Amino acid sequence: MTTARGVGTTDSPVIAQLSEMARRIRVEIIRTVNHAQVGHIGGPLSAADILAALYFRVLRIRPDEPDWPDRDRFILSKGHSSLVQYAAMALRGYLPVDELRTFDSLGSRLQGHPDMRLLPGIDMSTGSLGMGLSAGLGMALGARFAQRDVRTFVLLGDGECQEGQVWEAAFVAARYGVDNLIAIVDHNKLQQYGWPGETSDVRLPPEEPGELVAKWRAFGWRVLETDGHDMAAVVASLEAAVDRTTRPTVVVAHTVKGRGVSFMEGDYRWHSKPIKPEEFAAAMGELGEAGA
Amino acid sequence: MSLPMGRAMREVFGETVAQLADDDPRIVMLDGDLGSSTKADIFEHAHRDRFLQMGIAEQNMIGVAAGLATMGLIPFISTFVSFAVVRPLDQVRVLIAQTGLNVKLTAGYAGLFTGMAGKTHQIVDDISIMRAMPGMVTVSPADDVEAAQVIRWAAGYDGPVYVRIVRDATQRLFDDAYAFRVGAAVEVRRGGDLTLIGTGAQTPRLVDAADLLAADGIDAAVLHLPTLKPLDAAAIVAAADRTGRLVSVEEHTVIGGLGGAVAEVLAEQRPTPLRRIGLQDTYTVSAPNDVLLDLYGLSAAKVADQVRAMQWADS
Numbered sequence: 274m275t276t277a278r279g280v281g282t283t284d285s286p287v288i289a290q291l292s293e294m295a296r297r298i299r300v301e302i303i304r305t306v307n308h309a310q311v312g313h314i315g316g317p318l319s320a321a322d323i324l325a326a327l328y329f330r331v332l333r334i335r336p337d338e339p340d341w342p343d344r345d346r347f348i349l350s351k352g353h354s355s356l357v358q359y360a361a362m363a364l365r366g367y368l369p370v371d372e373l374r375t376f377d378s379l380g381s382r383l384q385g386h387p388d389m390r391l392l393p394g395i396d397m398s399t400g401s402l403g404m405g406l407s408a409g410l411g412m413a414l415g416a417r418f419a420q421r422d423v424r425t426f427v428l429l430g431d432g433e434c435q436e437g438q439v440w441e442a443a444f445v446a447a448r449y450g451v452d453n454l455i456a457i458v459d460h461n462k463l464q465q466y467g468w469p470g471e472t473s474d475v476r477l478p479p480e481e482p483g484e485l486v487a488k489w490r491a492f493g494w495r496v497l498e499t500d501g502h503d504m505a506a507v508v509a510s511l512e513a514a515v516d517r518t519t520r521p522t523v524v525v526a527h528t529v530k531g532r533g534v535s536f537m538e539g540d541y542r543w544h545s546k547p548i549k550p551e552e553f554a555a556a557m558g559e560l561g562e563a564g565a
Numbered sequence: 566m567s568l569p570m571g572r573a574m575r576e577v578f579g580e581t582v583a584q585l586a587d588d589d590p591r592i593v594m595l596d597g598d599l600g601s602s603t604k605a606d607i608f609e610h611a612h613r614d615r616f617l618q619m620g621i622a623e624q625n626m627i628g629v630a631a632g633l634a635t636m637g638l639i640p641f642i643s644t645f646v647s648f649a650v651v652r653p654l655d656q657v658r659v660l661i662a663q664t665g666l667n668v669k670l671t672a673g674y675a676g677l678f679t680g681m682a683g684k685t686h687q688i689v690d691d692i693s694i695m696r697a698m699p700g701m702v703t704v705s706p707a708d709d710v711e712a713a714q715v716i717r718w719a720a721g722y723d724g725p726v727y728v729r730i731v732r733d734a735t736q737r738l739f740d741d742a743y744a745f746r747v748g749a750a751v752e753v754r755r756g757g758d759l760t761l762i763g764t765g766a767q768t769p770r771l772v773d774a775a776d777l778l779a780a781d782g783i784d785a786a787v788l789h790l791p792t793l794k795p796l797d798a799a800a801i802v803a804a805a806d807r808t809g810r811l812v813s814v815e816e817h818t819v820i821g822g823l824g825g826a827v828a829e830v831l832a833e834q835r836p837t838p839l840r841r842i843g844l845q846d847t848y849t850v851s852a853p854n855d856v857l858l859d860l861y862g863l864s865a866a867k868v869a870d871q872v873r874a875m876q877w878a879d880s
Contacts, residue, residue, distance in 0.1 A: 346635075389635075389664055396635065401659045407625040408660060411632020411640075414617065418593070419636060438656070441622035445629070448620075 285505070287330070292504045294364060295325035296560060299533040301360035303548070303556045305373045310547040312376060312385075315530040315537060317357035319461040319501070320428060323526055324361040326507045327426060331515070336366040339393035343421055346396045346412045350405020351430035351459065352386035353545070358395075359383050367394040403436025405429065406456055410446045413454035413521075424515055426455045431485060432464030440492065446521045447493030455514045456494075456523040459501065460485060461530035463541045489523045501526030534559050567776075567865070568769045571737030574712040574730045575673050579607030581716045582641050582671070586612045591637060592720065595630055597623050597644035603673035603730075605643035623648040627656035627668075634666040639720060645674040646688040646729065650695060661725045662700045668726075669719050675705070675729040676765065676816040677861070683851040689844045692764070693821030695727045696794040702747065703793040705729040705765035707738045711791060714745035722747070729765060733854065736769035738789070748792045750800035756786030759810035759872070762801070764790045764823045767816045770858070773865035774814075778872060785872070790823060798830045805837035810877055812840045814868055816861075819843040838877050842868060 298321045306312040327347060328334075335341045349358045356376065363370045368382070375381035382392040386400030397408045409427035416423035429439065446454055462480070489496045495518055499510035507526065514522040530544070531537030534556040548556070557563055586592040586608065593615045600606040600618075609616040619626040623644055630640040642649060649672035650657065661668045672691075679686040695703045704719070704726065706712040712730060719726040738753065753768065754775055761771040768789040775785040788804050790797060805811060811831070813824035824841030831837045842862055849857070858864035862871055 397631070398659065398664050401655050403624075404628050404656060404660055407628020407656075408632040408635075410625070411629035411634075412636055413632075414629065415633045415636025415638050418615070418633075418638060421636075423636075425632075438622075438624040438628070441620075441625035442628065445619055445622060445625055 288505045288508065291325050291329055291508065294329050295322045295504065296533070297364055298325055298357060298360040300557070300560050300562050301363065301370065301373055302356045303534070303553065303560065305356055305360070305376050307548045307553045308374045309376050309378070312356055313353045313545040315463065315541070315543040315545075316351060316354040316430060316459070316461070317360075318532050318534065318537065319528040319530045320354055320357045320459045321533065322502050322504055322507050323428065323457060323459065324357050326504065326511055328361040328365045330508055331511045332426065333424075336394070339367060343423060345423060346409065346425040348397045348399060348405040348409050348425070348427045349387055350399055350427050351402065351433050352399030352405075354430070355383070355385065355387050358387060362394055368392070402430070402433040403438040406439055406442035406446070409454055409456070410442050410451060413446070413451045414449065416453055417451070424453050424455060426457065428457045428459060430464075431458055431460045431462060431480070434458065434485065443489065443492040443494060450519045451521050452517045452519050454521045455511070456521065457511070458485065458523060458525045459528050460525050461528040463530040463539070463544070465541065465544045486525050489525070493520065495520045495522045497522060497524045499524060499526050501528035502532055567773050568736040568738060570734050572709040573732065573734045574706065574709050575604040575732055576607070577709040577713045578671060578673065578716060578730050579604035581713045582720075583608045583611040585717065585720045586615060589639065589720070591639045593617060593633060593638050593640050595619050595626050595640055595642050597621060597626050597648055599644050603643045603645070624653040624656045627653045628660050630668045631660040631664060631666050634668050639667055639669065641669045641671050643671055643673065645679070645686060646672040646691050647674070647686050650691045650727070651688060654694065658698060662698045665700055665724055667723050670725065670727045671716065671719070671730060672727070673730045674732045676731060677849060677857045678731060678733045678854050680732060681851045681853065684848040687849045689817045689849060690820075690822070691729065692793050692815070692817050692823060693825065696826065697821065700725060701794065702726045704747070704791055705793060706745075706791055707763075707765060707768040707789055708735045710737065710739040710741065710743055711745055714743070715791065718745060718747055731766045735766040738769045738772065745791065748795040748797055750797035751789040751791065752786070752800075753789050754785070754787040756784040757808060758784040759812060760786040760788050760804040760808045761868070761872075762788045762790060762804070762811055762813045762823065762827055764793060764815055767814055767863060770863065770865045771814055771868065774868040774872070777865060777869035781873060783872065793823065793826060796826050796830065798834060801827055801830045802835045805831060805835045810838050812842060812872055812875070814863065815843040816863055817843055818846065820846060840875055842871055
């Protein structure tokens with residue numbers, strides 16, 4: 274695991290502030306799903322700490338100028354987790370927090386999957402899995418052509434890494450020595466159809482510990498591992514990832530699907546499902562928003 | 566008298582993009598390890614620093630092009646139609662068409678002439694697929710002169726374009742005075758009895774077919790539709806009004822391609838007898854080009870034979 278550097282320990286004000294943003298992102302995810310009675314939950318919750326670190330610390334962005342040419346790019350390749358990005362962007366000032374409640378409704382800028390043509394600040398439309406890293410590679414190469422100091426961050430799901438295109442991109446990115454491309458894998462070890470043991474034994478087995486790391490290494494990437502819920506570690510690993518190395522870097526973030534709400538954690542059935550009133554109340558209570 | 570041969574569209578493709586890049590630093594070329602076949606290598610020799618070798622990984626190539634376009638570059642993607650349209654179809658749809666990004670999908674080896682590579686490489690349903698994709702301008706030039714103009718137009722157009730490029734030398738239909746206009750049909754030959762409608766390299770063969778029919782006293786017009794989308798519906802309706810009978814001919818399946826597009830216009834705007842010549846719901850085989858044209862009824866002689874034999878309900 275990466276150790277914290279530069280931003281202090283878990284007790285530092287910066288880390289405390291980022292942790293609070295992650296908590297608020299989780300609250301907005303749950304509120305929005307409760308309101309819409311549709312949407313993914315587990316994946317957005319597992320990525321909340323990573324998005325908080327990116328949007329409130331690491332990314333060089335201007336929310337009031339979302340098309341600023343020299344901004345860092347961010348692609349949510351696991352586009353079904355759009356709610357975590359919408360919540361982070363709302364809290365960061367890209368859109369009113371109230372607009373989150375329009376999610377998935379007719380006329381909303383907040384589509385089920387991120388749409389760059391509708392919401393300024395979305396750098397690439399995603400939704401069909403496995404495509405984001407390729408687009409990020411194109412942005413990184415484009416920044417090289419333009420001689421711009423732009424970094425591109427791509428958040429991938431671990432289930433998404435079953436798509437062959439991810440490895441096509443990984444292969445070419447290493448060949449081109451693209452050092453301004455940072456992949457982050459939200460390694461929550463669960464996907465929609467879960468893992469063995471529930472009702473069937475024909476599901477895909479989970480990756481062995483370290484297997485995903487070995488794959489990225491084999492493709493020529495610099496690999497950093499972090500606890501994806503230890504904010505100091507998340508920030509430290511992302512800040513280490515942007516050090517220029519002549520190689521692309523991947524941060525494998527070990528996370529828990531549904532993180533933050535005890536009865537959702539580690540349960541693949543919360544990949545995507547509506548919330549009952551008592552479940553909503555319990556989740557809000559656990560997230561420190563009782564009565565909200 | 567047959568139309569003369571021109572140059573291969575693929576050579577004109579490589580040269581034209583290279584020339585455009587001389588003046589426009591935003592132009593880059595992405596190759597899927599086929600540059601020596603598609604003639605993207607002409608670009609590589611001229612602009613090595615803007616030639617991106619993406620390897621045998623076409624889904625990624627589409628995504629990289631999309632990312633480059635967001636950074637203000639104008640990416641030209643070069644591979645075979647089979648690997649530019651069919652294999653990475655979802656990537657084209659999500660990353661290029663749905664985003665409206667400024668990517669030029671300039672795909673070589675369209676139609677039957679793929680160096681006798683057989684059915685895996687003879688993609689005869691790309692027009693149907695691409696014109697159905699919202700936002701995708703779909704162009705199928707007839708010869709080297711038109712191909713160069715289409716590529717020049719595409720470079721200046723801000724949005725996704727699919728250009729269907731033929732491998733082998735084609736008959737030359739146009740001279741240097743020709744001016745391609747996107748979405749506009751070209752009246753190649755006037756005639757009063759019926760209109761032969763073509764696209765791509767098939768259109769020059771229709772001029773030859775019209776000559777053969779003229780010897781039999783059949784006065785056939787020839788209408789060229791280089792742009793399948795946006796489609797020149799007015800020209801199709803006008804041809805229906807002038808000649809009453811239409812025959813579409815394509816080196817492509819008749820399902821959803823040129824014939825399908827013409828049928829849609831006629832059915833909705835001007836019900837008119839139409840016959841569709843092309844691939845009849847079949848996969849294709851390896852054989853020399855002239856053999857394939859005869860086999861699938863696309864040579865000038867075979868087109869003329871079919872037209873002579875046509876029974877029209879109104880006659």
